[in-house]
Amino acid sequence: xxxxxxxxxxxxxxxxxxEAGILADFMLIGSWCLQFYRYHxxxxxxxxxxxxxDVDFLIPxxxxxxxxxxxxxxxxxxxxxxxxxRSSGIVKYNHRELQVEFxxxxxxxxxxxxxxxxxxHIKAVALRYLNMLLDYPLLLNYxxxxxxxPEPAVFALHKLxxxxxxxxxxxxxxxxxxxxxxxxxxxTKPGEIKQIKSILRxxxxxxxxxxxxxxxxxxxxxxxxxxxx
Amino acid sequence: xxxxxxxxxxxxxETERSYVREVARLxxxxxxxxxxxxxxxxxxxxxxxxxxxxxxxxxLSAEELKKLKADIALRKKYQRxxxxxxxxxxxxxxxxxxxxxxx
Numbered sequence: 001x002x003x004x005x006x007x008x009x010x011x012x013x014x015x016x017x018x019e020a021g022i023l024a025d026f027m028l029i030g031s032w033c034l035q036f037y038r039y040h041x042x043x044x045x046x047x048x049x050x051x052x053x054d055v056d057f058l059i060p061x062x063x064x065x066x067x068x069x070x071x072x073x074x075x076x077x078x079x080x081x082x083x084x085x086r087s088s089g090i091v092k093y094n095h096r097e098l099q100v101e102f103x104x105x106x107x108x109x110x111x112x113x114x115x116x117x118x119x120x121h122i123k124a125v126a127l128r129y130l131n132m133l134l135d136y137p138l139l140l141n142y143x144x145x146x147x148x149x150p151e152p153a154v155f156a157l158h159k160l161x162x163x164x165x166x167x168x169x170x171x172x173x174x175x176x177x178x179x180x181x182x183x184x185x186x187x188t189k190p191g192e193i194k195q196i197k198s199i200l201r202x203x204x205x206x207x208x209x210x211x212x213x214x215x216x217x218x219x220x221x222x223x224x225x226x227x228x229x
Numbered sequence: 230x231x232x233x234x235x236x237x238x239x240x241x242x243e244t245e246r247s248y249v250r251e252v253a254r255l256x257x258x259x260x261x262x263x264x265x266x267x268x269x270x271x272x273x274x275x276x277x278x279x280x281x282x283x284x285x286x287x288x289l290s291a292e293e294l295k296k297l298k299a300d301i302a303l304r305k306k307y308q309r310x311x312x313x314x315x316x317x318x319x320x321x322x323x324x325x326x327x328x329x330x331x332x
Contacts (some may be wrong), residue, residue, distance in 0.1 A: 076251075076303065081244065081247035081248050081307070083243050083244065094240065096314050169232075
């Protein structure tokens with residue numbers, strides 16, 4: 001299957017979510033955001049083009065969703081099959097070309113169990129550091145689809161943090177390359193540098209330390225920016 | 230690179246199992262319309278132990294018939310995807326084995 005066909009499948013899923021009135025409840029995170037950033041920045045050459053099979057949807061306010069929509073049924077109709085992990089309770093939706101997963105920000109102590117979102121008939125995985133993405137949303141109008149993604153600057157900083165926490169070395173390396181590639185591009189845009197500064201000013205101290213410890217080794221320019229806040 | 234391929238292989242095998250499970254869950258067969266004296270009659274044609282069986286669907290309500298049609302269409306879609314997934318599994322296995330032999 002051609003690469004563009006992969007993107008077409010994702011767009012179909014997004015269209016179905018929009019028709020069902022739930023696209024506004026989701027934020028698309030993960031490497032597929034880069035595809036939308038390319039569109040946002042009018043297809044620059046320097047923007048990294050990594051993308052994986054994983055399509056991650058972050059659900060910011062699961063408890064506020066009042067509409068009942070059978071999300072697994074929507075995905076089934078598009079050829080996705082639910083794949084269950086019995087020990088953790090996590091359900092992923094697999095397709096030959098893609099894998100859809102739902103995430104929620106982890107609150108408090110957290111835990112390994114999946115969180116059920118009854119109105120959407122899905123289970124979402126709770127992960128740390130997702131709140132920072134929610135604080136900087138970017139709404140894009142792509143082919144009449146209103147897609148919510150994190151701002152590129154916060155996306156890059158988040159990738160830096162999680163690259164250190166990944167157990168899978170290959171994924172960690174990919175995260176790091178994406179983050180550094182995106183930061184290199186963003187540093188050519190004064191408006192984005194300003195945004196990076198504003199994010200660095202507001203992130204919790206521990207998160208800032210986590211970010212700077214990685215960037216110190218791989219993108220020292222960010223540490224200089226943090227010094228001159 | 231090998232690690233990525235191994236991971237993708239695992240994911241594809243997981244996907245294959247899920248497709249097999251879903252195909253088994255969905256209704257087998259396909260719809261066939263027979264015209265007898267100009268009147269259309271709808272049958273569900275399926276094979277059991279290499280014999281074709283015809284089940285007359287006259288007793289189904291419009292809603293049930295719609296669901297049956299949707300199930301059959303979905304099963305066919307899953308079967309097509311299952312075939313493609315199995316091709317991918319073979320392709321990746323071949324690449325991984327080839328690599329091991331070369332080393």
